[in-house]
Amino acid sequence: xxxxxxxQPEMSVQEAETxxxxxxxxTSESDYYLFWxxxxxxxxxxxxxxxxxxxxxxxxxxxxxxxxxxAAKSFSLKISDSQLGDAAMYFCAYRSENTDKLIFGTGTxxxxxx
Amino acid sequence: EAQVTQNPRYLITVTGKKLTVTCSQNMNHEYxxxxxxxxxxxxxxxxxxxxxEVTDKGDVxxxxxVSRKEKRNFPLILESPSPNQTSLYFCASTITGARVSEQYFxxxxxxxxx
Numbered sequence: 001x002x003x004x005x006x007x008q009p010e011m012s013v014q015e016a017e018t019x020x021x022x023x024x025x026x027t028s029e030s031d032y033y034l035f036w037x038x039x040x041x042x043x044x045x046x047x048x049x050x051x052x053x054x055x056x057x058x059x060x061x062x063x064x065x066x067x068x069x070x071a072a073k074s075f076s077l078k079i080s081d082s083q084l085g086d087a088a089m090y091f092c093a094y095r096s097e098n099t100d101k102l103i104f105g106t107g108t109x110x111x112x113x114x
Numbered sequence: 115e116a117q118v119t120q121n122p123r124y125l126i127t128v129t130g131k132k133l134t135v136t137c138s139q140n141m142n143h144e145y146x147x148x149x150x151x152x153x154x155x156x157x158x159x160x161x162x163x164x165x166x167e168v169t170d171k172g173d174v175x176x177x178x179x180v181s182r183k184e185k186r187n188f189p190l191i192l193e194s195p196s197p198n199q200t201s202l203y204f205c206a207s208t209i210t211g212a213r214v215s216e217q218y219f220x221x222x223x224x225x226x227x228x
Contacts, residue, residue, distance in 0.1 A: 004156075045204060045219035091156060100145045100208050101172065102217060104156035 002027045004094050006105035013082045014113050020067075021077045021108045023092030031097040034068070034075045039089040039107075048090070051075065079110075087112040116141045120205050120220035127195055128228055135190045135223050137205030143218070144210040146188040150174065151202040151222075160203075163188055164210060195227040 003026045013019035025034070036048040051059045051068050058066050063083075067076045079086055092105040118139045127133055139146065147162035149172075159172030163182040177199055179191040188207075192199060205220040 006156075009154075043202065043222040043224075045206075045222075047216055050216070100210060100215070100217070101147065101159055101162060102149075102157070102206075104149075104158070106154055106156040 002094050002103050004092055004103050004105040006092055006108050008108045010109045012111040017082055018080045021090050023075045025073050025094050033095040035093040036077045037091045082112050084112050118207055118218050118220040120223050124224045126226045130194050133192050137188045138186050139207040143207035146207045148190050149204045197227050200227045
């Protein structure tokens with residue numbers, strides 16, 4: 001069975017600085033999808049970025065980018081120029097190619113200090 | 115506006131009193147699922163449905179029931195709630211079979227069972 005591990009329960013960053021959130025996963029599959037979701041205090045789950053495993057190029061969405069290392073089964077999220085509104089819980093998630101089920105990590109709470 | 119709605123948003127109930135949390139989506143999605151979110155555990159899938167009248171257990175189905183009589187609705191039923199079902203619940207939907215389709219989440223239902 002696939003598992004997702006987020007080893008940093010909490011992280012903090014100064015406004016305008018860069019922070020990296022870690023995520024590792026375990027799978028025997030070769031084709032799959034990875035996601036980062038943001039959950040602000042409103043509790044809404046917001047998709048931040050997605051990566052298809054067959055693509056070697058790292059996904060980027062404005063200030064958010066990932067470092068996808070398929071061999072190492074690592075999928076970290078980098079937030080550049082951090083803003084106060086980035087403060088939230090961040091979840092890493094895995095999805096197999098042949099199912100729509102998401103497998104989530106335990107989350108990393110990010111604090112942003114002015 | 116494409117969305118997933120859940121009702122109620124907040125619910126406090128007592129042990130053993132049957133309750134239903136409704137979920138509805140307006141995107142004609144085939145796949146719908148329920149997750150529960152608990153501190154330190156992330157989100158875990160309770161039940162899912164591939165289409166009308168097709169439902170199956172997720173990772174933590176004990177104590178829950180679902181039904182899918184219409185494509186847009188996927189209610190979660192707790193026939194005899196217990197305190198260990200106190201949690202934050204999310205309904206989600208997506209198109210089945212698309213390669214990297216986004217899952218749309220509802221706003222969440224905070225359930226407390228005393």
